[in-house]
Amino acid sequence: MEKSRQKLIVVVLDGLRFDAARKYLGYVEHLVEQGIVGCYPVQSELPSLSRPLYEVLLTGTPVARNGITANHVTRLSHEESVFHLASQAGLTTAAAAYHWVSELYNSAPFNPVTDRHQHHADKPIQHGVFYFEDHYPDNHLFLDAEYLRTAYDPDFLYIHSMNIDDAGHKFGGESKQYEGAVRGADGILAALVPQWTAQGYQVIVTSDHGMNAMGQHGGTEPEERNVPLYVWGGLPFDAMQNESGGLSQLIMAPLMCSYLGIGPSEAMIDPSARHNK
Numbered sequence: 529m530e531k532s533r534q535k536l537i538v539v540v541l542d543g544l545r546f547d548a549a550r551k552y553l554g555y556v557e558h559l560v561e562q563g564i565v566g567c568y569p570v571q572s573e574l575p576s577l578s579r580p581l582y583e584v585l586l587t588g589t590p591v592a593r594n595g596i597t598a599n600h601v602t603r604l605s606h607e608e609s610v611f612h613l614a615s616q617a618g619l620t621t622a623a624a625a626y627h628w629v630s631e632l633y634n635s636a637p638f639n640p641v642t643d644r645h646q647h648h649a650d651k652p653i654q655h656g657v658f659y660f661e662d663h664y665p666d667n668h669l670f671l672d673a674e675y676l677r678t679a680y681d682p683d684f685l686y687i688h689s690m691n692i693d694d695a696g697h698k699f700g701g702e703s704k705q706y707e708g709a710v711r712g713a714d715g716i717l718a719a720l721v722p723q724w725t726a727q728g729y730q731v732i733v734t735s736d737h738g739m740n741a742m743g744q745h746g747g748t749e750p751e752e753r754n755v756p757l758y759v760w761g762g763l764p765f766d767a768m769q770n771e772s773g774g775l776s777q778l779i780m781a782p783l784m785c786s787y788l789g790i791g792p793s794e795a796m797i798d799p800s801a802r803h804n805k
């Protein structure tokens with residue numbers, strides 16, 4: 529499944545449930561309608577919580593293995609992430625993300641004074657801008673990412689927003705505020721994606737977990753687990769599925785590796801393997 533190297537931007541819209549994406553991401557859905565982007569349902573791993581799923585997305589390992597079992601487990605990852613693999617392969621890595629991503633791959637616990645802006649050639653995330661308030665505006669976050677992209681020309685840029693999740697917790701996953709946050713993210717993508725694709729980036733948009741009407745996630749409800757995966761150009765392989773019919777979230781890390789032209793870690797699954805009958 530390895531293919532030639534391509535620069536990759538991965539956008540993780542924290543807390544974006546599948547049905548809300550399909551209804552409110554009007555620009556991205558336009559690209560689906562045009563046949564430019566493929567949209568796939570993904571069933572999140574469990575627990576459907578942020579920090580465990582950041583580790584799932586970036587290492588391709590289940591929580592029972594990686595040990596990031598809850599949001600309060602504050603330590604560096606023990607696994608090989610896409611950041612590790614890419615930097616070891618000589619690629620440039622960057623992230624504009626919530627501070628928990630820095631805690632998993634660069635430095636834990638997060639020290640806002642020293643860790644908000646990071647430039648370390650020897651760390652898995654070589655260039656990082658990390659925020660630590662859930663209401664840090666998505667439009668600022670995406671511009672942090674644009675700064676990293678234009679100043680450091682990363683091969684792998686990870687962009688992770690929090691306003692959808694924040695609105696969901698405050699007002700519920702079926703509230704007008706949640707809907708507004710999803711629509712807001714779509715507007716940001718509408719402004720940036722055309723530039724990214726014109727400059728040759730491969731783009732993936734997904735989420736860690738969903739959000740139920742009560743403003744909760746962590747459990748097994750479809751509203752909490754089902755998230756979208758948008759892939760520009762469509763998936764490069766037939767991917768393995770869960771019993772729900774959704775793709776396994778464990779394919780995300782090896783998918784990123786395949787676009788970057790690097791081998792997956794030993795712990796990552798072969799995303800094209802079909803072991804469900």
Ligand SMILES: [Zn+2]
Nearest residue numbers: 543578693745
């Ligand atoms: Zn949340």
